[in-house]
Amino acid sequence: MSTIEIQTIPEGMPRLSRGRHRSAKSGACFMEFASYLAGEAWSDSPQCTDPLLAHLARAVNDQLSDARRGEIARDIPRVIGLRGDHRILAPVVAVRAAAAALPVASDGRQRALAGALLALPGLLPAEVAPRVAATARSALDAAPHAEAWAIDHVRRYPVRERELRRYGCAAAVTLSVTGIAEACVTDPQSLLVALLRDAITDVEDVLSTPEPSGVVREVVAVSAA
Structure with missing residues (x-):
């Protein structure tokens, strides 16, 4: 884990801005800045961070306004070194x-x-699944009609684990960030900032626990109880 701390962008360093940049001279997104701090080649997909967490960071970066970014x-320093078993970290994020x-x-x-929240915890090993399932359960309780629809849909059209891993996690992140950004709520940008920070904390917590024994192979639904 990095011990670098940033409160504000230092003078002379690129300002956070939307999109990909060819070099620091034209600005930097969240992950490009992370690649710089990690000593890697300039990139918005550096090796120092789990790919899906990096995807979330880029998405949040691009949805925030210039005033809030x-x-x-x-x-940024928190994501440096957050790399592990992607089969576990991706569903967590x-x-x-x-x-x-x-x-x-x-x-x-x-x-x-809701469909994603029903299916994704089942991709996780027993050591990680309960706390992630609790997060899913709390959210599903806030949208019972969506959960009911998703239970029926998943029952009719089950998704293969391979497809869920290959496409489902990234699709859930993209849909989530867009859904928050376009939500009819008072301050969606604060929700985006909180989401990124909570996801970083989740990954930190997983990586700080003992190595899981293995990945659960069967995709299971979150209990409706």
């Missing part, structure tokens, strides 16, 4: 994103997010 600068978005997203998005 600087709030996440101090979190995706569940956090979907749980944050479900209560505020539009009806159509809520259904898709």
Whole structure:
């Protein structure tokens, strides 16, 4: 874990801005700045961070306004070194994103997010699954109609684990960030900032626990009890 701390962007360093940049001279997104601090080649997909957490960070970076984007600068050092078993970290990040978005997203998005929250915890090993499932359960309780629809949908059209891993986690993150950004709530940008910070904390917690014994192979639904 990095001990670097950033409260504000130092003078002379690139300001956080939307999108990909060819070099620091034209600005930097969250992950490009992370690649710089990690001593890697300039990239918005550095090796120092789990790919899905990096995807979430880029998405949040791009949805924040220029006036609010600087709030996440101090979190850049936290993602340096957050790399582990992607089969475990990806569902953890995706569940956090979907749980944050479900209560505020539009009806159509809520259904898709509820489906993700029902399925994704089942990808996790027993050592990690309970706390992630608890996060999913709390969010599903806030949207019972979406959960009911998703239970029926998953029963009719089950998703293969391979497809869920290959596409489901990234799709859930993308849908979640967009759903929050476009939600009819007072301050969606604060929700985005909180989501990124919570996801980083989740990954930190997983990586600080003993190595899991293995990945659960069977995709199971979150209990409705």
